[in-house]
Amino acid sequence: MPAEAPANILVLGIGNVLWADEGFGVRCVEEMAARHALPERVRLLDGGTQGLYLLPFLEEADALIVFDAVDYGLPPGTLKLVEGAEVPAFLGAKKMSLHQTGFQEVIATAQLLGRCPAQLMLIGCQPVELEDYGGGLRPEVAAQIDPAIGIALAKLAEWGVQAGEGATSGQLADPAIRREAYETGRPAASDACREGDARFFPGAG
Amino acid sequence: MTINTPNGFTLDNSGRRIVVDPVTRIEGHMRCEVNVDDQGVIRNAVSTGTMWRGLEVILKGRDPRDAWAFVERICGVCTGTHALTSVRAVEDALGIMIPDNANSIRNMMQLALEIHDHVVHFYHLHALDWVNPVNALRADPKATSELQQMVSPSHPMSSPGYFRDVQNRLKKFVESGQLGLFKNGYWDNPAYLLPPEADLMATTHYLEALDLQKEIVKVHTIFGGKNPHPNWLVGGVPCPINIDGTGSVGAINMERLNLVSSIIDLCDQFNKNVYIPDVIAIGGFYKSWLYGGGLSSQAVMAYGDIPENPNDFSPEQLHLPRGAIINGNLNEVHDVDPRDPEQVQEFVDHSWYSYGEPGRGLHPWDGETNPKFELGPNHKGTKTRIEQLDESAKYSWIKAPRWRGHAMEVGPLARYIVGYAKGHEDIRDQVDGLLRTMDLPFEALFSTLGRTAARALESEYCGRLQRHFFDKMVRNIKNGDQSTANVEKWDPSTWPKEAKGVGMTEAPRGALGHWIRIKDGRIENYQCVVPTTWNGSPRDSQGNIGAFEASLMNTPMERPDEPVEILRTLHSFDPCLACSTHVMSPDGDELATVKIR
Numbered sequence: 001m002p003a004e005a006p007a008n009i010l011v012l013g014i015g016n017v018l019w020a021d022e023g024f025g026v027r028c029v030e031e032m033a034a035r036h037a038l039p040e041r042v043r044l045l046d047g048g049t050q051g052l053y054l055l056p057f058l059e060e061a062d063a064l065i066v067f068d069a070v071d072y073g074l075p076p077g078t079l080k081l082v083e084g085a086e087v088p089a090f091l092g093a094k095k096m097s098l099h100q101t102g103f104q105e106v107i108a109t110a111q112l113l114g115r116c117p118a119q120l121m122l123i124g125c126q127p128v129e130l131e132d133y134g135g136g137l138r139p140e141v142a143a144q145i146d147p148a149i150g151i152a153l154a155k156l157a158e159w160g161v162q163a164g165e166g167a168t169s170g171q172l173a174d175p176a177i178r179r180e181a182y183e184t185g186r187p188a189a190s191d192a193c194r195e196g197d198a199r200f201f202p203g204a205g
Numbered sequence: 206m207t208i209n210t211p212n213g214f215t216l217d218n219s220g221r222r223i224v225v226d227p228v229t230r231i232e233g234h235m236r237c238e239v240n241v242d243d244q245g246v247i248r249n250a251v252s253t254g255t256m257w258r259g260l261e262v263i264l265k266g267r268d269p270r271d272a273w274a275f276v277e278r279i280c281g282v283c284t285g286t287h288a289l290t291s292v293r294a295v296e297d298a299l300g301i302m303i304p305d306n307a308n309s310i311r312n313m314m315q316l317a318l319e320i321h322d323h324v325v326h327f328y329h330l331h332a333l334d335w336v337n338p339v340n341a342l343r344a345d346p347k348a349t350s351e352l353q354q355m356v357s358p359s360h361p362m363s364s365p366g367y368f369r370d371v372q373n374r375l376k377k378f379v380e381s382g383q384l385g386l387f388k389n390g391y392w393d394n395p396a397y398l399l400p401p402e403a404d405l406m407a408t409t410h411y412l413e414a415l416d417l418q419k420e421i422v423k424v425h426t427i428f429g430g431k432n433p434h435p436n437w438l439v440g441g442v443p444c445p446i447n448i449d450g451t452g453s454v455g456a457i458n459m460e461r462l463n464l465v466s467s468i469i470d471l472c473d474q475f476n477k478n479v480y481i482p483d484v485i486a487i488g489g490f491y492k493s494w495l496y497g498g499g500l501s502s503q504a505v506m507a508y509g510d511i512p513e514n515p516n517d518f519s520p521e522q523l524h525l526p527r528g529a530i531i532n533g534n535l536n537e538v539h540d541v542d543p544r545d546p547e548q549v550q551e552f553v554d555h556s557w558y559s560y561g562e563p564g565r566g567l568h569p570w571d572g573e574t575n576p577k578f579e580l581g582p583n584h585k586g587t588k589t590r591i592e593q594l595d596e597s598a599k600y601s602w603i604k605a606p607r608w609r610g611h612a613m614e615v616g617p618l619a620r621y622i623v624g625y626a627k628g629h630e631d632i633r634d635q636v637d638g639l640l641r642t643m644d645l646p647f648e649a650l651f652s653t654l655g656r657t658a659a660r661a662l663e664s665e666y667c668g669r670l671q672r673h674f675f676d677k678m679v680r681n682i683k684n685g686d687q688s689t690a691n692v693e694k695w696d697p698s699t700w701p702k703e704a705k706g707v708g709m710t711e712a713p714r715g716a717l718g719h720w721i722r723i724k725d726g727r728i729e730n731y732q733c734v735v736p737t738t739w740n741g742s743p744r745d746s747q748g749n750i751g752a753f754e755a756s757l758m759n760t761p762m763e764r765p766d767e768p769v770e771i772l773r774t775l776h777s778f779d780p781c782l783a784c785s786t787h788v789m790s791p792d793g794d795e796l797a798t799v800k801i802r
Binding site: 016173 | 262263265266267268271274275277278279280282284325329374378412415418419422431432433434436
């Protein structure tokens with residue numbers, strides 16, 4: 001194990017699964033838990049759109065990997081990596097989540113308390129579509145889940161963590177809104193009106 | 206032009222127009238426009254939800270037993286309250302009776318959420334409207350210590366050294382340029398009235414509250430299996446009780462119950478030693494600022510919550526009171542029946558929806574969500590960059606819910622006024638005690654400060670209720686009842702072909718209702734009327750203004766281009782628009798803009 005290997009690692013997915021590509025971060029953690037066995041010192045967490053509720057998890061971690069959909073003005077479906085001190089600023093570059101007490105504030109609060117993880121990594125993805133309430137990931141964004149997980153695993157390996165075959169139990173979403181159930185269970189557009197003015201049904205017009 | 210509204214306000218939109226968009230430090234997106242006269246007094250107010258939401262759109266066709274998991278995601282703040290309201294709606298529709306322990310556990314979870322929300326709201330969202338953390342840097346730690354000991358002699362953390370440490374930490378944080386948490390403040394505005402010592406004391410408690418809130422949510426982790434996003438169950442709660450067990454995963458044993466008990470004590474100490482004394486101390490400096498009452502002296506409503514016994518929502522069984530007061534008559538409290546099609550109705554004459562028939566109100570079981578975005582003839586700007594709204598036409602994504610045609614305020618102050626009017630003993634004692642300590646008349650309650658104080662009192666009362674239900678559950682378990690769920694009607698084959706139900710709770714920010722229709726085992730229609738829909742509602746077909754709008758009326762502004770007073774009053778409602786509306790356009794470049802026209 002390298003000298004600077006963090007003892008406790010938090011892998012966090014944030015975003016709102018009800019807003020199409022906003023769910024990218026949560027889905028990455030779900031997928032990572034389903035396909036990789038990770039040791040106890042790595043905690044997988046579906047953070048949803050929570051604010052201060054996430055603070056205790058941050059305080060317990062020495063290193064943090066965050067998956068999130070964040071707007072960098074890149075071509076849709078592009079991954080963006082940010083590390084270290086730049087992470088908070090990047091998270092606040094554009095407020096994607098509905099949260100004034102957004103995750104950026106959670107990090108700021110942890111810093112104010114002097115309990116922010118020493119190592120930070122943000123694995124962001126440029127969304128294709130956010131304006132689709134009840135929608136799932138667009139193919140371009142879904143296709144980035146595997147590469148994003150690959151980046152996280154490489155980082156974990158750098159920190160001396162080897163992922164094995166199997167699965168990890170984490171604090172994940174209820175089965176009713178895991179990606180497959182959520183996306184396949186969506187009512188048809190004709191049943192649940194989402195066709196109309198392009199102003200609030202973009203992409204439908 | 207001057208308009209007299211049926212609910213007693215005189216609106217004059219001839220003065221300078223000020224636009225605050227978005228209103229910061231809230232959940233979701235909200236915009237507010239006011240007109241001020243040449244003395245800087247607000248004479249017209251327009252509150253707008255700038256997001257559209259259609260929850261019915263995503264729940265249609267889903268399994269009703271899963272609805273809680275979806276509604277838990279609509280908002281980052283009221284997760285558990287939405288989930289509880291949802292399982293109650295489904296149980297109501299299907300006639301499912303929950304066991305006693307499930308009622309106690311749900312109440313403890315709901316009460317934990319109330320306390321968490323109130324504490325976080327006061328210290329992390331609202332305090333900055335009264336407290337100036339930058340001014341705290343100028344405080345004398347010794348004088349702060351003396352102030353602390355005077356305000357709350359029983360709070361142990363009060364030494365000069367303690368306050369000096371916090372001040373140094375704050376200084377380092379501010380000097381590092383990470384103003385983050387405290388940016389966008391108007392820190393030299395004369396609307397801030399506290400001496401530096403009170404600012405330092407309150408800012409210190411901001412940090413103490415951060416530590417407390419982490420403890421409170423453990424109640425959700427213990428009973429809900431995890432937090433964030435605790436688990437819920439139609440028919441009860443998903444945590445088995447195995448009181449003598451030690452290692453069994455997820456089951457409630459004595460060790461976990463002891464932890465819950467210690468958290469209840471912590472909350473109680475914080476409410477009594479920190480939260481309430483802070484509100485009294487800070488409020489003491491703002492006794493001359495009793496604006497913001499709005500509808501609270503006229504029309505308030507609560508559905509009530511925290512049933513003593515399972516499956517019984519009759520008003521005398523609820524610890525948080527139910528009732529409606531109209532026309533300012535506190536001598537008469539009306540009962541509220543969310544099933545009655547004549548009582549709760551939503552109007553859309555000034556909202557960006559259409560019903561076909563103008564002037565009509567729809568009960569949520571028959572609710573419709575047909576978006577219709579159009580701006581009135583007097584708006585300024587373009588459809589995608591609105592400079593000024595025309596409130597004579599449609600101007601908000603929030604519908605206008607009304608109770609028997611009346612615009613109502615909901616929330617902690619509404620609950621406390623209803624409780625007081627009904628002679629609720631605990632509430633009367635608290636309110637009378639507070640007014641006596643602060644040497645304020647009863648009418649002072651109808652204010653922004655009253656709203657903020659009601660929340661603190663309620664946090665303390667909720668702590669006592671937590672203890673009550675904890676003891677009740679432990680007694681029940683000791684008597685041999687370990688049941689936490691009723692799964693008799695879990696299988697959809699036991700359900701009627703069609704059913705409808707309603708779930709009610711008091712969310713921290715006010716009355717919350719979910720109305721569900723189930724057909725062939727699936728959700729046919731689902732409507733939520735959330736607290737911020739009530740409080741943030743636009744005008745209705747009769748021209749009644751909503752609670753936010755009413756609360757801003759006649760408030761003088763120190764500096765109209767620095768909307769401290771507007772934010773202070775709007776924040777006192779703890780507005781949360783994530784579930785009342787839906788994002789209209791992807792913005793977020795600017796954290797706050799204030800435009801003056």
